[in-house]
Amino acid sequence: MINQSRYSLLFSFFQELGEVGSLVGKTLRNIFRKPWEKNIFIQQLEEVGVRSLPVVSLTAAFGGLVFGLQTYIGFHRFIGHGSEAYGGPIISLGLSKEIIPILVGLMISGRVGSAIAAEIGTMKITEQIDALYSLGADPNRYLVAPRTLACFIMLPCLTLYGDIIGIAAGYFYNVVLMGVNHFIYFENTLLYLEIWDVITGLIKAAFFGIIIAIVGCWQGLKAEGGAEGVGKATTRTVVIASISIIILNFLLSKALPGTLSG
Amino acid sequence: MIKIVNLYKSFGQNKVLQGVDLTIERGETLVIIGQSGSGKSVLVKHLIGIIKPDRGNIFVDGVEIVNLKEDELHKIRGKFGMLFQGAALFDSMTVAQNVSFGLERYTDYLPGKIQEVVEESLAKVGLKGVENLMPHELSGGMKKRVGLARAIAYWPEIILYDEPSTGIDPIRADAIINLIDRMKKELKVTSVIITHDMTSSYKVADRIAMLYGGKIIEIGTPEEIKRSENQVIQQFIHGQAEGPIENW
Numbered sequence A: 001m002i003n004q005s006r007y008s009l010l011f012s013f014f015q016e017l018g019e020v021g022s023l024v025g026k027t028l029r030n031i032f033r034k035p036w037e038k039n040i041f042i043q044q045l046e047e048v049g050v051r052s053l054p055v056v057s058l059t060a061a062f063g064g065l066v067f068g069l070q071t072y073i074g075f076h077r078f079i080g081h082g083s084e085a086y087g088g089p090i091i092s093l094g095l096s097k098e099i100i101p102i103l104v105g106l107m108i109s110g111r112v113g114s115a116i117a118a119e120i121g122t123m124k125i126t127e128q129i130d131a132l133y134s135l136g137a138d139p140n141r142y143l144v145a146p147r148t149l150a151c152f153i154m155l156p157c158l159t160l161y162g163d164i165i166g167i168a169a170g171y172f173y174n175v176v177l178m179g180v181n182h183f184i185y186f187e188n189t190l191l192y193l194e195i196w197d198v199i200t201g202l203i204k205a206a207f208f209g210i211i212i213a214i215v216g217c218w219q220g221l222k223a224e225g226g227a228e229g230v231g232k233a234t235t236r237t238v239v240i241a242s243i244s245i246i247i248l249n250f251l252l253s254k255a256l257p258g259t260l261s262g
Numbered sequence B: 001m002i003k004i005v006n007l008y009k010s011f012g013q014n015k016v017l018q019g020v021d022l023t024i025e026r027g028e029t030l031v032i033i034g035q036s037g038s039g040k041s042v043l044v045k046h047l048i049g050i051i052k053p054d055r056g057n058i059f060v061d062g063v064e065i066v067n068l069k070e071d072e073l074h075k076i077r078g079k080f081g082m083l084f085q086g087a088a089l090f091d092s093m094t095v096a097q098n099v100s101f102g103l104e105r106y107t108d109y110l111p112g113k114i115q116e117v118v119e120e121s122l123a124k125v126g127l128k129g130v131e132n133l134m135p136h137e138l139s140g141g142m143k144k145r146v147g148l149a150r151a152i153a154y155w156p157e158i159i160l161y162d163e164p165s166t167g168i169d170p171i172r173a174d175a176i177i178n179l180i181d182r183m184k185k186e187l188k189v190t191s192v193i194i195t196h197d198m199t200s201s202y203k204v205a206d207r208i209a210m211l212y213g214g215k216i217i218e219i220g221t222p223e224e225i226k227r228s229e230n231q232v233i234q235q236f237i238h239g240q241a242e243g244p245i246e247n248w
């Protein structure tokens, strides 16, 4: 009995993995194939990108502030008074490589991933997905592909924007609030922060974007059983996307080179 | 002509279709009756490849559609118009955008012509001046009529009606039944109607088929169905709680 249920759990895990795999495959094919659903794509760019700016601004600003705060304390405690200005590159590196991409990924999972699952899930249970088929529109091409492409493009943009806000907030906390030496902070940041650090974060964000869109569409398309089913799809999307993002973040940090200059 | 051969479909443990055989002639009006949950919607969705069978074949004008690729299926789907049970209007779009959706994909009409056809189609179902409303601003019956306008807009040869009169007042329901009849006579469309409404079935049907236990248990003209000796059919068409069909 126990063995059987263990096998069936394993079986359904691989079955779901297969589902996601074929969804990704189909979506990639549709992204590279014309005709494009241009209007939907532009609408999604706005939905994912522009409408997320307030959320990203707030989280990036406070992320930058608190990271600036703890780095200040760290330098003050372990190296001593006056050394805090050397925290500049650490703050900027930590923010652009890890903290901002993760924060943006998690926030967008909650804001956009859940919305995708709810919208597509509602379309599924009210036969709108069936109606798309019957009226000659492939739901993957019409719904999944434009959302995936929009998230893939917009997550790096939002991350870059978040980097700027976050790094500015770290600077603000240290230099403006705590009176750290502006020149040392600034010079060291310019000296040690590499463009690659920022790019690493953007590459990760692009992957997070794909995860968010694919998980949301996948859960939405398999929603069933009325409003309750849509609710479940939404919750699952946020949980699955968030966990995947955190795990993938570690794997990518490990796999991507730490620096490109030797 | 549509030919369904030995069709099987289960969802998990739920065996819905268990060997359906059914032929639908060109230009005929076929009514499918059966209890709620007996698989009528599932059966009809197989015809446009929305649901894939576990086993069996479906031929549309001689083409086997079960294993067709998406772009070949697209051509087949263009022959069909479907009115969904819950109307299934796209709720992020206006009425006009809903009705023009199929036109944009199945015809090469220019925008002006599309707008014209949208208005015509809405007029056919008795709606005027609703083009710019959103679906949530419409009553249930109006939604259904917009759904019907959307299904007939691009001149499909075969129209599938999933409970066209359920949820509509009896007068409007009769008007829709008349519209279905008119389209058959004027445009020679093939119609497949799912309904529980026996009065309108007798009125429009060339043949009536009953789906029961995953199979078509009987098919015939309204007269033949009325005179059927099958107790299941007699119970259903007279709407009796007592009989061979379990009712809970």
Ligand SMILES: Nc1ncnc2c1ncn2[C@@H]1O[C@H](COP(=O)(O)OP(=O)(O)O)[C@@H](O)[C@H]1O
Binding pocket: A224, B011, B014, B016, B034, B035, B036, B037, B038, B039, B040, B041, B042, B043
């Ligand atoms: N996509 C689906 N997934 C799982 N079960 C389904 C699905 N569609 C329909 N069913 C089940 O198939 C059976 C027949 O449904 P349906 O064809 O809608 O009945 P009806 O004859 O009332 O139209 C029901 O038990 C329903 O729960």
Ligand SMILES: [Mg+2]
Binding pocket: B040, B041, B042, B085, B162
């Ligand atoms: Mg039904």
